[in-house]
Each structure stands twice: as structure tokens, then as C-alpha cells.
Amino acid sequence: xxxxxxxxxxxxxxxxxxxxxxxxxxxxxxxxxxxxxxxxxxxxxxxxxxxxxxxxxxxxxxxxxxxxxxxxxxxxxxxxxxxxxxxxxxxxxxxxxxxxxxxxxxxxxxxxxxxxxxxxxxxxxxxxxxxxxxxxxxxxxxxxxxxxxxxxxxxxxxxxxxxxxxxxxxxxxxxxxxxxxxxxxxxxxxxxxxxxxxxxxxxxxxxxxxxxxxxxxxxxxxxxxxxxxxxxxxxxxxxxxxxxxxxxxxxxxxxxxxxxxxxxxxxxxxxxxxxxxxxxxxxxxxxxxxxxxxxxxxxxxx
Numbered sequence: 110x111x112x113x114x115x116x117x118x119x120x121x122x123x124x125x126x127x128x129x130x131x132x133x134x135x136x137x138x139x140x141x142x143x144x145x146x147x148x149x150x151x152x153x154x155x156x157x158x159x160x161x162x163x164x165x166x167x168x169x170x171x172x173x174x175x176x177x178x179x180x181x182x183x184x185x186x187x188x189x190x191x192x193x194x195x196x197x198x199x200x201x202x203x204x205x206x207x208x209x210x211x212x213x214x215x216x217x218x219x220x221x222x223x224x225x226x227x228x229x230x231x232x233x234x235x236x237x238x239x240x241x242x243x244x245x246x247x248x249x250x251x252x253x254x255x256x257x258x259x260x261x262x263x264x265x266x267x268x269x270x271x272x273x274x275x276x277x278x279x280x281x282x283x284x285x286x287x288x289x290x291x292x293x294x295x296x297x298x299x300x301x302x303x304x305x306x307x308x309x310x311x312x313x314x315x316x317x318x319x320x321x322x323x324x325x326x327x328x329x330x331x332x333x334x335x336x337x338x339x340x341x342x343x344x345x346x347x348x349x350x351x352x353x354x355x356x357x358x359x360x361x362x363x364x365x366x367x368x369x370x371x372x373x374x375x376x377x378x379x380x381x382x383x384x385x386x387x388x389x390x391x392x393x394x395x396x397x398x399x400x401x402x403x404x405x406x407x408x409x410x411x
Contacts, residue, residue, distance in 0.1 A: 115167065115239050116166065116238060117240045118153075118246070120156075122152070122169070122171040122185075122203070123153070123175050123202070123224065124203070126207070127364065127366060130209070130211075146403040149366070150205075150224070152171060153181075153190075154406035156185070157189070157190055157192045158374025159380075161408035163191070164377070164378040164382075167237075168191040168240070171401045173194050175196045176201050178194055180221050188407060193236070198399075201222045203219075206389045208272075209363075213363055214365055221252060224249070226254065227249060227258045228254040235262030237266060247283075250291055251278075251282040251285070263298065272299040275295045276302045276303070277301070301375050302334070305320075305333055332389075332390055336368070339353045340372070340393065352391055353394070355394050362401045365401050366406045368397040368401050370407075372394065375394075376389045379392035
């Protein structure tokens, strides 16, 4: 693949409230935590990591509330992403509360807000001008009208011969929507980037390798992230590679919130630069390793 042309991400822009607690949550009373409010969202995070990983032209289409539109636009621009944000006068910006424990694992409480109000009227095939690859955040598919907007973007990209990648985004939301409905909605995508839980949810397979094989019979290239165990690359019904993770010392792991998004951004940037799937997965793993050493889902500012 050539780096010529932009990477357009269509996805979620979110205000993250990250609470890192060193002790287990204490029901019905206080638990001490370090709390920060940061820009986030799977789509926006992936776009920022793609830019940090060297892609020179990354664009992001998303819907935000007027309450935080300027803040998010500045954050994206500062990260090297061209924001194409649609301000919503009725719904607030999506908010996620991320509870991060002492092992840096996270649990999310999610209010979709304006994200799920992205609609077909916000999309135009003209947004694909100068675009070489389209990436869709799976969160869009879990509600309407955002699902309709994502399906329209996918259809127009396919018609233009532009490859489309999809991050399924959430095992919990996949279970609510139904695996077959999701896979039907993303039919025509050329790359699927689930984590192990999402891959199992989509297939019912007992382990990530079996799930990767099954998914690659429906999507040409599937890369399943395994956290500290690295990633699997599958094509045409077979696992073609297992890529090792980049080791991170336990004391350096502070927050896994954006690790999967970082993998996606690093992977997509490497593919656009001409890397094969295995080399791109290695680049994704390197970005994921950097991500767990910072608080929040975005690359460090310096």
C-alpha cells in the first residue's frame, strides 16, 4: 500500500473521565482515586495515534455537543489530526467514565451522547476526495442514526474503490446488537480489528485463534489483538502470523484505556506506509505498548 492520500476516520469523539483507583472499589462509601478529564473516543484516539505514528494526513469525522466542540477541535488539531466535527445543539458530547484499577485494567461507563446522533446528512461522498483509506469505529453501528451513517460511508468508499477497516469496539455492545447483525452491517470491509473478547463474541469460537480463522472467512484480513500476548493475523480462513507484544514493565503500566485504539492507529499508519499485515501488526503492538504508559487514550503531547 502507498501512503499517498488521506486516512479518514469516522467515529466517536468522547470526553473521558478517568478514575485510577489503587484499591478495590468500596461499595456505598468512598474510594480514593486520581481523576482526570481528557479527550478520548475510540475513533478519535485511533486517528491521533495514526498521526503520531507518522501518517501525514489524518482526518476525523465525528459529532460532538456544542458544550465541548472547541476543546475537542483544539485537541485533535494539536495531535496532528484534521477535525471534521459536526456540532450538535441538542445532545452533549459523549462521555465515558473509565475506572482503572491497580493492574491498569479498565471498566467503562458510557453515555453515547452526540456520537450516536451522527446521521447520513452529516456524511457526503465528497469527504472521500483525496482519501486512500476509510476507518470506521464500531461504536457507530450500535445505534441509529449513527449506524446508517456508517453504512453509507462504507458503501460510498467501496464504490470508490477505497479500502475500509472496522474496529468492532465493544464486546458488550456486540452482544446486545447481535454478531450476525454487526457482521452484515460491515460486509464489504477489507480489514477487521477486534480484540480477543470481541472476536469470540462475533463467532462463538472458544479461543482467539479459532475466532480469527472464522472471521477471516468473512473479512479478507483480520487482526485480533491479545493485549500483553500480542496479536494474531488471519487471512482466508487461516492464522498466518502471531505477533509478539512489546514488553512493558509492570511499574510502567498506568492505564490500558487507549491501548487497542493505539494499536489500530499504529497498524493503519504502517499499512498506508506500505507495510505488510505482519509488519503493520508489529507497529500496532509498539503503539499499544506506548499507550499503556500514559493516562488516557491519546498519545503524549510531547
